[in-house]
Amino acid sequence: MILLVTGGAGFIGSNFVKHRLENTSDKIIVLDALTYAGVLDNLKSYLNDSNLLVPTSQYDLKKIEKTINQYGVTYNDVKDEVESKRLSSKLREFSPKYINIEDLNEKIEEVLENTRLAFVVGNIIDSTLDEKLMNLSDIVVHFAAESHVDRSIFNADAFVKTDVYGTYSLLEAAKKCEKLNKFIHISTDEVYGQAKEKPFKETDPLNPRNPYSASKAAADRMAYAYYQTYGVPVVIVRPSNNFGPNQYPEKLIPVVTIKALNNEPIPVYGDGKQRRDWLYVEDTAKAINLLIEKGEIGQAYNVAGRNERENMFVVERILEITGKSKDLIKHVKDRPGHDLRYLIDDTKIRGLGFKQDRTFEELFDHTVKWYLKNKNWWEKILREDEEYKEFMEKWYENR
Ligand SMILES: NC(=O)c1ccc[n+]([C@@H]2O[C@H](COP(=O)([O-])OP(=O)(O)OC[C@H]3O[C@@H](n4cnc5c(N)ncnc54)[C@H](O)[C@@H]3O)[C@@H](O)[C@H]2O)c1
Secondary structure, three states: OEEEEEOOOOHHHHHHHHHHHHHOOOEEEEEEOOOOOOOHHHHHHHOOOOOEEEEEOHHHHHHHHHHHHHHOOOHHHHHHHHHHHHHOOOOOOOOOEEEEHHHHHHHHHHHHHHOOEEEEEOOOOOHHHHHHHHOOOOEEEEOOOOOOHHHHHHOOHHHHHHHHHHHHHHHHHHHHOOOOOEEEEEOOHHHHOOOOOOOEOOOOOOOOOOHHHHHHHHHHHHHHHHHHHHOOOEEEEEEOEEEOOOOOOOOHHHHHHHHHHOOOOEEEEOOOOOEEEEEEHHHHHHHHHHHHHHOOOOOEEEEOOOOEEEHHHHHHHHHHHHOOOHHHEEEEOOOOOOOOEOOEOOHHHHHOOOOOOOOHHHHHHHHHHHHHHOHHHHHHHHHHOHHHHHHHHHHHOOO
16 A cells, blocks of 8 residues: 655654554655654654655756756755755755656656655645645545644744645645545644533534634645545544654653753743643554544544643653753743643544553653653754744743
8 A cells, every 4th residue: 555644754744654664564655845843854764865855847957957067066066056945954964866746756656666665855735746646645644734833823824825725735636536545634633622621522613713723623624525525535633632752842742851951941831731632642643544444434533642631740740750840940921822721532533443552651751751862853953943943032032
C-alpha cells in the first residue's frame, strides 16, 4: 500500500511516518512545505541522498541552466541560491534532488522501488502537486496545518491559507482521483470549543473559539462536505492534546522543559487551571492505523487519552523531573478566548478496539526525559529559527 502523508515533517506526522514504517510494509510519500514547524531531522534516519525531492517548474530549471551558462558558476551555487530563497536553511544539511514537476511521479516510483519513503518538499495549496501525488497513492493521511493557537491569535492568515484552503485543494485532488481508498483527515478535539462537565460526542455541534480551531473546524466540515457531495472517502479523526518526542519547542511540554533547564521564568497563562486531555503521540498513530483499517467512510472519530490534567500539574511535574524550583513559575496574562477545558467521549473508536498500553505518568516522564536527552535537536531549532525567537519575544512582551 502507498500512503500520501501531508505534514510528515511535523510533530505528529513524523511520529506517524516512523511508526508506520516500523510496523507495516507500506511505502510512504510525504508532502511537506517545511514551514517553521517542519523539521527534516525528525525523519533523518529515513532520508538519504536520493529520496528528498524538490519539484521545480520548467521555469526554475531553465533559470538554473541559464545562470550556469552565463556566469560559469556551479550547479551547487545556484542551487544554494534557490534554496535560500525558498526554504532558508531547512535543506542545507541534506542533499535534495531537484526534479522537474513533469518528471516527479516517475522519479517517486523509481525511489519507492529501492526505499520505502519519498519526501516531497511542496505546499498542499498546490493542487497540481496534490493531484500528481494522489495518483500514486492508495490512502491519504492529512496532517499538514498551522497548528499553534497563540500564533493564530497573533495572525490567522497562514491558518486560513493552509488549514482551510490547503485542505480544500487536497479534497479537490481527491475528488478527481478514482483509485483513492481513504482520505484520513486529521482534525482536533478543539473544534468542539470549550467543554463543561459532559464530554463531547462526534455528533455534537462544533463551536470553535479561536482562529486555529475555527480554521480546523472549517477544514473538518469541508472534508465532510466532500464526502457527502462528491463521495470522497473521508474519515475524520479528532485527537486530543498530543505529547511526545519531536514536538516543536513552542508547545507546553517542550517549552516548559527547556525553560526549566535554562533556569528561565516559565510563563503560565492565568491561574494555570485550564484542563487538557493528554494523548501520547504513538497512541495517535495507533488510532490512525486502526481507522485506516476499520474507520467507516463519512464518519468522525474522537481519540482521547483519558488523561485529563490541569496545566499547572504539567508544569509542576516537569519542575520535579528536572529538579528545578517552583519559583521559576511566572503567571502571565491569560490568552484571549482561552478554552478552559477540552473533553471528548471516545467510546466510538474504543469500540473498534483502540486502547493504550502504558500509563500517562510513564509516558509523560519518558517524554520530558527525551527532551533532556535530545538537547541537540531543540537547541538547533532555537538557534536557527529567527521567526520563532521573534514570535516568542513579541507574544510575551506585554504579559
Ligand atoms: N499537536 C496536537 O496536540 C494536536 C492535537 C489534535 C490535532 N492536531 C492536528 O494534527 C496535525 C499535526 O499537528 P502537529 O502538532 O504535528 O503540527 P506541527 O505544527 O508540528 O506540524 C505541521 C507540519 O505541516 C507542515 N505544513 C504546514 N503548512 C503546510 C503546507 N501549506 N503545505 C504542506 N505542509 C505544510 C509543516 O511544515 C509541518 O511539518 C494538525 O492538523 C493539527 O491540527 C494536533
